[in-house]
Amino acid sequence: MSTTVTADIEVDVPVRVAYDQWTQFESFPHFMSGVESVTQVDDTTTHWVVSIAGVKREFDADVSDQVPDDHVAWRSTAAEVQHRGRVDFRPGSDGRTRIDLTIEWEPEGFIEKAGAALQLDDAQVKRDLHRFKEFIEDRNAPTGAWRGEVHGGQETTPGTGGTAGTTTGLGGGTAAPGSVNPPTSEGVAGSDPDLRA
Template sequence: MSTKVEKRILVNVPVSTAYNQWTQFEEFPHFMGGVKSVTQLSDDRLEWVAEIGGVRRQWEAKILEQVPDRKVAWAATEGATNAGVVEFEDIGGGQTSIQLTLEYEPEGLIEKVGDKLNVVDRQAEADLKRFKEFIEDEGYASGAWRGTVNPGATFGTPGVEDAAASRGDSGKAGVSGKV
């Protein structure tokens, strides 16, 4: 059974600054707790390694839709089953509303217990707060990718059914005693 997490945060930077920073995927470990690395394989493919609660997970994700200053939608193609979207809304006055919607399938006992304790929900909220601090402290994005992926596509909010090809990693990434 999948779990859906929805979080929203207001950041005090223009929408282009927030979006541009978000597209610097390889910098996610700077503000996302538990994310060990993100490797951009191509314009629309990312490899992730994360460790939350001592459980190490690895997956590859495909960006399904990316529209500058609007959204980035993805679904896992192998490894840990997850999908979602980050949407950016210019609310004026140099402020941006960021909406994160994430759906994932917890695997194994540790993840299922963590799911019941809302670990990922709290992690997502903390990650957005760290992103806010990160981008507001800098005041500018460290880079930008203004290209599009599947322009005009209407994927809406992808769910785990869009990540069905990933079928989880059945714990193959293992449990690590190191945090």
């Protein structure tokens, strides 16, 4: 039985800043608990290494739908790790941004099923969103940007206004364009363009 978590937060930066930072997947370990690393494979594919309750998992996730300054949706590519999600960005008052996040996954094993039953995953997602808020508000600028557009899993507009591949201020590395990996009991997952927060 799948588990769905929804969470939202308002951050004190403009939509473009919040959105651009979310496209920098390799920065996720800085604010997402359980995420050990994210590697950008190409513009729409990322490789995740996560560790939850001592259980290490690796999987790939593809961006299924992305519109700059509006939303990013993703889904896992392997049958054995069932994840999908969507994050939406909405302008708030005084130049702030509301972030709405929905994550759906299939818990595996006793620890993950128990965590889902006790709603521990909900608490983790909310904590990680709060850490994202602190991260981006402290910087007040994204570490990079990828402005490509994706529909049906296919990139329709090349990324502009930044380089999918460079992060700044985080010790270098590549930036993961186009997707989000919200914190879950297993890390990031995939998404459906119709999955809304």
